Amino acid sequence: MITVLFAHPYPDRSRANSRLLKAISDLDQLEIRSLYERYPTFDIDVEAEQTALRVSHTIVWQHPMYWYSVPGLLKHWFDKVLVRGFAYGEGGVHLLGKRCLWVTTTGGDLTAFTSGGLHAHSFSSFVPAIEQTARFCGMEWLAPIIVHGAHKISDAALDNHALNYRNLLQSLGR
Amino acid sequence: MGEGSLVVDNLVYLTAAVICVPIAARLKLGSVLGYLAAGCIIGPFGLDLTKDPQATLHFAEFGVVLMLFVIGLELDIKHLMKLRRPIFRGGTVQMLACSIPLFVFFFVIRLPWEAALVASIALGLSSTAVAMQTMAERKLANTGLGKTGFALLLFQDIAAIPLIAVVPMMASAEVSGDSGWLVAGKALAAVVLVVLIGRFLTRPLLRIVAQTGLREIFMGFTLLLVLGIALLMAASGVSMALGAFLAGVLLASSEYRHALETDIQPFKGLLMGLFFIAVGMSIDFGLLIEQPLVVLGLLGAFSFIKLGMLRWIAGPLEIPAKQRWLFAALLAQGGEFAFVVFGVARTASVLPAPWDGLLTLTVALSMALTPVWLIAHDRFLTKRNENQRDADTIEDDSASVIIAGFGRFGQIVGRLLLASGVKATVLDHDPDQIDLLRKFGFRVYYGDATRLDLLHAAGAAKAKVFVLAIDDPDTSVALVDTLLEAFPGLKIVARARNVPHYYELRNRGVDIVERETFESALVVGRAALSALGVGKYEANERANRFRRMNIGMLERMLPHMADEKRRVEMAKNAMNELERQFAHDMRTLSEHGDLSWHNPTYSRD
Numbered sequence: 001m002i003t004v005l006f007a008h009p010y011p012d013r014s015r016a017n018s019r020l021l022k023a024i025s026d027l028d029q030l031e032i033r034s035l036y037e038r039y040p041t042f043d044i045d046v047e048a049e050q051t052a053l054r055v056s057h058t059i060v061w062q063h064p065m066y067w068y069s070v071p072g073l074l075k076h077w078f079d080k081v082l083v084r085g086f087a088y089g090e091g092g093v094h095l096l097g098k099r100c101l102w103v104t105t106t107g108g109d110l111t112a113f114t115s116g117g118l119h120a121h122s123f124s125s126f127v128p129a130i131e132q133t134a135r136f137c138g139m140e141w142l143a144p145i146i147v148h149g150a151h152k153i154s155d156a157a158l159d160n161h162a163l164n165y166r167n168l169l170q171s172l173g174r
Numbered sequence: 175m176g177e178g179s180l181v182v183d184n185l186v187y188l189t190a191a192v193i194c195v196p197i198a199a200r201l202k203l204g205s206v207l208g209y210l211a212a213g214c215i216i217g218p219f220g221l222d223l224t225k226d227p228q229a230t231l232h233f234a235e236f237g238v239v240l241m242l243f244v245i246g247l248e249l250d251i252k253h254l255m256k257l258r259r260p261i262f263r264g265g266t267v268q269m270l271a272c273s274i275p276l277f278v279f280f281f282v283i284r285l286p287w288e289a290a291l292v293a294s295i296a297l298g299l300s301s302t303a304v305a306m307q308t309m310a311e312r313k314l315a316n317t318g319l320g321k322t323g324f325a326l327l328l329f330q331d332i333a334a335i336p337l338i339a340v341v342p343m344m345a346s347a348e349v350s351g352d353s354g355w356l357v358a359g360k361a362l363a364a365v366v367l368v369v370l371i372g373r374f375l376t377r378p379l380l381r382i383v384a385q386t387g388l389r390e391i392f393m394g395f396t397l398l399l400v401l402g403i404a405l406l407m408a409a410s411g412v413s414m415a416l417g418a419f420l421a422g423v424l425l426a427s428s429e430y431r432h433a434l435e436t437d438i439q440p441f442k443g444l445l446m447g448l449f450f451i452a453v454g455m456s457i458d459f460g461l462l463i464e465q466p467l468v469v470l471g472l473l474g475a476f477s478f479i480k481l482g483m484l485r486w487i488a489g490p491l492e493i494p495a496k497q498r499w500l501f502a503a504l505l506a507q508g509g510e511f512a513f514v515v516f517g518v519a520r521t522a523s524v525l526p527a528p529w530d531g532l533l534t535l536t537v538a539l540s541m542a543l544t545p546v547w548l549i550a551h552d553r554f555l556t557k558r559n560e561n562q563r564d565a566d567t568i569e570d571d572s573a574s575v576i577i578a579g580f581g582r583f584g585q586i587v588g589r590l591l592l593a594s595g596v597k598a599t600v601l602d603h604d605p606d607q608i609d610l611l612r613k614f615g616f617r618v619y620y621g622d623a624t625r626l627d628l629l630h631a632a633g634a635a636k637a638k639v640f641v642l643a644i645d646d647p648d649t650s651v652a653l654v655d656t657l658l659e660a661f662p663g664l665k666i667v668a669r670a671r672n673v674p675h676y677y678e679l680r681n682r683g684v685d686i687v688e689r690e691t692f693e694s695a696l697v698v699g700r701a702a703l704s705a706l707g708v709g710k711y712e713a714n715e716r717a718n719r720f721r722r723m724n725i726g727m728l729e730r731m732l733p734h735m736a737d738e739k740r741r742v743e744m745a746k747n748a749m750n751e752l753e754r755q756f757a758h759d760m761r762t763l764s765e766h767g768d769l770s771w772h773n774p775t776y777s778r779d
């Protein structure tokens with residue numbers, strides 16, 4: 001089972017993420033959990049989330065990049081769901097050895113993520129916090145799928161990313 | 175006594191009390207002394223305005239009966255079991271310590287030994303009425319002194335039973351009446367009967383009566399219950415007060431406890447007052463004038479012995495050092511049982527002629543002396559330790575949350591609290607609810623929550639939060655007025671039926687007011703929006719924004735609520751404002767929405 005934790009506060013106004021999501025939504029053995037739809041008031045059902053994680057071999061975090069990080073609800077999800085005794089610490093073995101795939105879209109394009117660009121750093125400097133979250137829980141960190149310039153990118157290029165995403169999950173599902 | 179004289183008598187009592195008690199209270203002498211003085215003034219040796227002090231005294235004993243009932247209500251069986259040791263050990267010690275020296279004294283002044291024995295035991299008893307009233311006035315009930323004092327008084331009430339039963343048997347002359355065994359048997363049977371009635375019959379009966387919803391019938395039934403039990407006990411030779419106490423204890427753990435208490439309270443107060451008046455009236459000043467030295471000698475010796483012995487045993491009885499003289503002063507008087515015992519002893523001719531009158535007078539005077547001892551005590555002994563109280567002896571078992579109204583609304587509040595480990599005290603007037611709730615550990619009290627006495631009884635003075643979940647706006651507002659006046663520190667969290675009710679509450683300064691339908695309507699609105707395809711999170715945002723707007727508008731209008739025209743106008747504007755706000759939302763959200771972030775207004779180059 002693959003669990004996709006999808007975090008977009010306004011999914012009906014998303015371009016990039018909704019396209020990506022659509023490309024994978026018909027896959028077997030895959031569950032999309034749209035966090036903002038499930039927990040619009042941020043009252044995360046921790047047990048339900050942990051149950052979903054327990055039965056999956058691959059966990060996907062998909063979201064637009066907000067402030068160099070994850071949207072608030074996904075951060076809240078980290079805080080509430082990835083707790084000691086479940087994700088780490090004594091007895092916290094439930095994510096051990098599972099694969100973690102990060103899929104994110106950014107407003108900035110590649111030139112923005114350079115030392116002279118709008119964001120002053122390469123994109124890879126913003127990865128460690130997320131990557132280490134997964135690794136701290138004992139998960140295997142897969143090469144992330146990043147879509148830069150999410151507003152400017154052409155439909156064709158976006159569809160290419162989406163196909164990529166689909167193929168990857170399909171191969172992981174087997 | 176004709177009907178007319180009954181009315182006149184009552185008029186006289188009330189007038190005397192209304193004049194004397196406030197004066198005594200003003201002078202800080204305590205209400206007991208005021209009542210006693212009123213009795214002296216209207217009695218046969220004063221203005222001689224009433225007919226029969228003995229009959230009045232007899233009637234007024236119901237005051238003592240009601241008082242013990244109320245005391246019983248505050249002590250359930252568990253509590254009573256804890257008091258077992260102080261009652262029996264302390265009671266025995268006190269009776270022996272006071273009666274033996276008194277016996278020696280009477281023997282020395284040449285009373286026949288039977289008379290000396292009866293007199294000394296009877297005088298060893300203290301006055302439950304005087305002592306309890308004074309302890310209540312001084313808020314001593316929950317202190318070490320109060321508890322021990324109460325235990326001793328209770329023991330005396332128990333001890334009085336065999337005493338009154340045995341005295342006739344000591345008579346040398348043959349006395350008509352039952353044998354000692356028969357008396358004891360009857361007493362036992364009566365106690366068993368009261369226990370059975372109290373345990374199995376009264377609660378269902380109270381429930382039925384409560385369901386009628388007629389307060390006066392409930393009150394009438396309560397009085398009937400207490401007086402019936404008292405008379406049953408009296409008929410079988412047991413102290414009426416003890417019977418009432420027993421009935422009280424049996425009802426202490428019932429949900430009607432506070433309603434009973436609040437209904438009995440005014441009667442108790444009035445009858446106690448009448449009792450003290452009657453004692454004042456029965457003071458035989460004639461005897462005092464004829465034989466002043468004998469009377470004063472008796473009074474002096476009696477007071478000296480009893481005060482001294484009480485002070486002496488106060489230490490061993492674990493009365494805190496600072497309260498030992500107070501303890502002695504409180505219990506040094508003779509009790510109302512002494513009147514009864516002397517009466518019985520006279521008819522049984524155990525007590526020879528002048529002595530019954532002399533001793534009765536001594537007891538009455540000693541009661542009048544109690545306030546004097548207390549004043550002396552306050553004068554000379556309290557200055558030093560005024561600020562010291564033994565805090566650890568004050569019990570506080572009241573819940574910190576009170577919920578008034580436990581219908582559909584209050585229940586949710588209560589269950590949330592219970593689920594968080596907070597046991598609330600619940601006030602409601604629906605007997606059907608109450609039974610169920612008690613099973614789940616709520617302290618539930620039946621009664622009209624707007625009554626100040628019930629609020630006190632439920633512990634409003636100690637509570638932190640008061641949840642006002644009553645549905646009827648008028649009742650709710652009346653209750654708020656009472657609460658704000660009587661318990662200004664209490665935090666009120668209120669349910670409002672509608673917007674006008676919201677304003678009523680907010681205008682009174684209640685900080686937290688929630689309209690009962692508002693939140694659920696927002697939830698439904700949110701659900702409708704998302705059913706239309708709006709994202710759940712966004713629907714929630716809209717609901718939140720709506721809530722903020724709406725409450726902001728309500729609060730802005732608060733000062734203008736007196737003015738009707740203004741209100742309408744503001745309501746109109748508020749609609750416009752909301753419309754504008756929504757238009758703004760639509761614009762910003764539909765043009766760029768959250769996507770505008772990638773194009774910050776400043777530019778790095």
Ligand SMILES: Cc1cc2nc3c(=O)[nH]c(=O)nc-3n(C[C@H](O)[C@H](O)[C@H](O)COP(=O)(O)O)c2cc1C
Pocket residue numbers: 008013014015016017018064065066067068069105106107108109150151768769770771772
């Ligand atoms: C609150 C907020 C914060 C954002 N922070 C960043 C950021 O730090 N770096 C970046 O490149 N883009 C940022 N963006 C732009 C989003 O990443 C971009 O709008 C999104 O990836 C577009 O995907 P979508 O079409 O699925 O909404 C931010 C957008 C918002 C609304």
